[in-house]
Amino acid sequence: MAPYHRISDPWSYEQEEEDHYGPGYEVGSYTKDYNDGPYDGESDLNVNSNPEGKPRILLMGLRRSGKSSIQKVVFHKMSPNETLFLESTNKIVKDEISNSSFVQFQIWDFPGQVDFFDSNFDCEMIFGGCGALVFVIDAQDDYIDALMKLNLTVTRAYKVNPNIRFEVFIHKVDGLSDDHKIEAQRDIHQRANDELMEEGFDSVNLSFYLTSIYDHSSYKKTLLQTFITDSNEALDLKLVCEPSDVQNDETTFKPEMSHQIFGENESIFGYQNLKISLYYTAGKLNTYLGMTYKAEVDPKQFDGAIADDVMGAISAKLPPGYMTNLDDFVATLNKEQTFKPFGDLLSTYSINKGSATERHFQLYSCTIEETGFRSYHERLQTFLLWYVDAASFIDVDDDRWRFYLIFEKYPCDGGHRYAICGYATVYLYFAYPNKTRPRISQFLVLPPFQRLGLGAELLNVIYRSFLKDSNILDITVEDPSDEFTRLRDFVDAQNCKKLPSFSKEKLHQGFTAEMVDEAQRDLKINKKQARRVYEILRFQATNLSDLEEYRAYRLDVKRRLNIPYQKEASDYKKLQKALNAEELRSTLSTSTKEQRIENLEKQYQTIENEYRHTLERLAASQ
Numbered sequence: 001m002a003p004y005h006r007i008s009d010p011w012s013y014e015q016e017e018e019d020h021y022g023p024g025y026e027v028g029s030y031t032k033d034y035n036d037g038p039y040d041g042e043s044d045l046n047v048n049s050n051p052e053g054k055p056r057i058l059l060m061g062l063r064r065s066g067k068s069s070i071q072k073v074v075f076h077k078m079s080p081n082e083t084l085f086l087e088s089t090n091k092i093v094k095d096e097i098s099n100s101s102f103v104q105f106q107i108w109d110f111p112g113q114v115d116f117f118d119s120n121f122d123c124e125m126i127f128g129g130c131g132a133l134v135f136v137i138d139a140q141d142d143y144i145d146a147l148m149k150l151n152l153t154v155t156r157a158y159k160v161n162p163n164i165r166f167e168v169f170i171h172k173v174d175g176l177s178d179d180h181k182i183e184a185q186r187d188i189h190q191r192a193n194d195e196l197m198e199e200g201f202d203s204v205n206l207s208f209y210l211t212s213i214y215d216h217s218s219y220k221k222t223l224l225q226t227f228i229t230d231s232n233e234a235l236d237l238k239l240v241c242e243p244s245d246v247q248n249d250e251t252t253f254k255p256e257m258s259h260q261i262f263g264e265n266e267s268i269f270g271y272q273n274l275k276i277s278l279y280y281t282a283g284k285l286n287t288y289l290g291m292t293y294k295a296e297v298d299p300k301q302f303d304g305a306i307a308d309d310v311m312g313a314i315s316a317k318l319p320p321g322y323m324t325n326l327d328d329f330v331a332t333l334n335k336e337q338t339f340k341p342f343g344d345l346l347s348t349y350s351i352n353k354g355s356a357t358e359r360h361f362q363l364y365s366c367t368i369e370e371t372g373f374r375s376y377h378e379r380l381q382t383f384l385l386w387y388v389d390a391a392s393f394i395d396v397d398d399d400r401w402r403f404y405l406i407f408e409k410y411p412c413d414g415g416h417r418y419a420i421c422g423y424a425t426v427y428l429y430f431a432y433p434n435k436t437r438p439r440i441s442q443f444l445v446l447p448p449f450q451r452l453g454l455g456a457e458l459l460n461v462i463y464r465s466f467l468k469d470s471n472i473l474d475i476t477v478e479d480p481s482d483e484f485t486r487l488r489d490f491v492d493a494q495n496c497k498k499l500p501s502f503s504k505e506k507l508h509q510g511f512t513a514e515m516v517d518e519a520q521r522d523l524k525i526n527k528k529q530a531r532r533v534y535e536i537l538r539f540q541a542t543n544l545s546d547l548e549e550y551r552a553y554r555l556d557v558k559r560r561l562n563i564p565y566q567k568e569a570s571d572y573k574k575l576q577k578a579l580n581a582e583e584l585r586s587t588l589s590t591s592t593k594e595q596r597i598e599n600l601e602k603q604y605q606t607i608e609n610e611y612r613h614t615l616e617r618l619a620a621s622q
């Protein structure tokens with residue numbers, strides 16, 4: 001059987017040519033259905049539904065933009081020169097790309113003159129079940145009309161189906177110089193987005209590609225990308241305590257991100273029904289990596305398009321010793337009872353005390369010298385890939401790293417076992433001249449253990465481990481995520497509230513050196529964070545219905561936010577002395593007073609919102 005066939009019968013390119021010029025194609029008419037039977041001549045824009053439920057790509061654009069050529073060259077091996085003889089498409093041509101070993105999908109090639117406002121054009125039906133809409137713009141032509149049509153098409157389609165992927169092919173770029181190509185892409189991109197913004201569609205994502213049938217291998221993959229898998233969806237993570245966990249969906253958790261392994265689009269090309277399993281035994285972190293799929297793209301059938309190497313991409317990040325046989329992995333579970341946490345027990349923490357759902361956690365600290373911890377940490381840090389942006393594996397040979405780990409101690413077989421819940425790394429930096437300034441580098445609570453208060457507990461344990469050491473100046477955080485900032489604000493505000501310098505009366509008198517000193521001495525909180533906590537707690541102490549009091553608060557925060565602008569003004573004065581008016585204009589773009597006030601207001605609102613969240617959490621914890 002030929003690899004590609006139309007809806008009802010297998011066909012070769014020759015057959016297609018015959019069909020194409022056959023009686024079924026009449027100018028100004030649209031087919032009622034997509035069977036290859038004779039066309040009845042009625043003008044009817046309705047189309048049959050897609051009973052097979054196969055993924056569908058729509059090819060749209062103005063007449064002669066190159067839609068049929070793309071389809072023929074990419075999927076039917078027509079040579080580009082032969083497309084010169086393609087006649088205009090007068091009805092929607094539904095082409096079924098069917099390959100037994102891979103995806104099955106349909107491409108619907110729309111005639112350029114399709115009119116969405118024709119009452120017979122069934123938007124619901126056409127856009128409803130569609131995966132991707134490829135809009136083709138002839139870059140060699142004046143593209144103003146094409147952009148209007150693009151705008152209309154996207155507007156119509158998005159209303160029916162916000163999940164459609166919109167791909168814009170800036171096509172026929174073979175005839176353009178490199179400069180012209182860049183210009184066309186920038187111009188089309190800009191205008192298309194501007195027009196959609198005007199329509200109120202600020203969330204529609206259009207992807208733009210420079211394409212040509214004379215060089216189609218790159219965008220072939222783009223077309224096929226409708227059949228890629230979302231890598232976050234495909235990956236199942238598990239902490240396995242007992243054999244039944246392997247089959248139990250409830251123990252599965254998902255990555256928050258996977259771009260560090262699968263690229264910016266977080267997608268995997270080339271598989272159908274792909275499932276990746278990355279399982280760890282809950283204590284020892286023995287690891288299993290496996291994948292299953294229904295079908296894989298066959299490079300012979302798809303111009304050499306090769307499925308992504310999923311196992312290679314993940315295993316490159318795993319330390320040696322991971323298993324690819326699930327039975328072997330499950331067999332290692334009986335060694336879990338010998339696992340004991342590493343290092344010194346610093347704290348214990350329980351939830352739901354006294355109830356049947358009581359749970360116990362233990363927090364430990366250790367160094368890399370702890371027996372067995374080096375290889376354990378190699379397995380543990382692989383979780384960062386899925387939860388910490390720009391995660392890098394640390395150089396554990398540097399003896400200034402400290403590790404903090406949380407385990408759940410749970411009853412099992414009449415005894416106890418341990419499950420890892422999260423961990424943090426802290427680096428002991430020097431602080432001139434003779435102090436140490438620990439910096440929290442990585443901080444992770446695994447999803448099954450989030451929202452149990454463990455993050456706050458872990459942070460407090462880290463703080464407490466340094467509090468009594470007079471050599472420690474204060475504690476900083478490396479590139480904190482928004483989530484970590486929220487946690488830190490909550491913990492620091494909770495702790496600072498107990499300090500005399502942060503009493504309600506003192507908060508109203510403004511930020512003082514006493515607050516800085518006390519927060520640093522008693523809690524190892526640095527000055528910048530002490531200021532933030534002051535603002536949070538003063539907000540809590542502010543009576544918002546007292547307009548004067550609220551205004552005084554806002555001004556106090558805005559005065560801090562204004563500092564960078566003051567710096568800008570003083571830089572400007574310095575430059576004014578050194579440069580003439582012309583040079584000054586080309587060097588600097590200082591903001592106007594109005595812009596500055598507007599920016600300050602926006603910044604203030606964002607901050608106030610953050611503080612409100614922290615205070616809600618504080619209130620809930622009391």
Ligand SMILES: Nc1nc2c(ncn2[C@@H]2O[C@H](COP(=O)(O)OP(=O)(O)OP(=O)(O)O)[C@@H](O)[C@H]2O)c(=O)[nH]1
Pocket residue numbers: 061062063064065066067068069070080082083084085086087088089090110111112113171172173174175211212213214
């Ligand atoms: N130079 C160049 N010409 C192309 C390219 N793609 C298509 N063409 C030519 O553009 C013309 C129109 O192509 P079609 O594929 O028939 O256009 P269409 O969008 O399907 O047109 P309608 O059926 O009228 O909607 C043909 O002569 C093609 O050879 C390309 O990448 N580069």
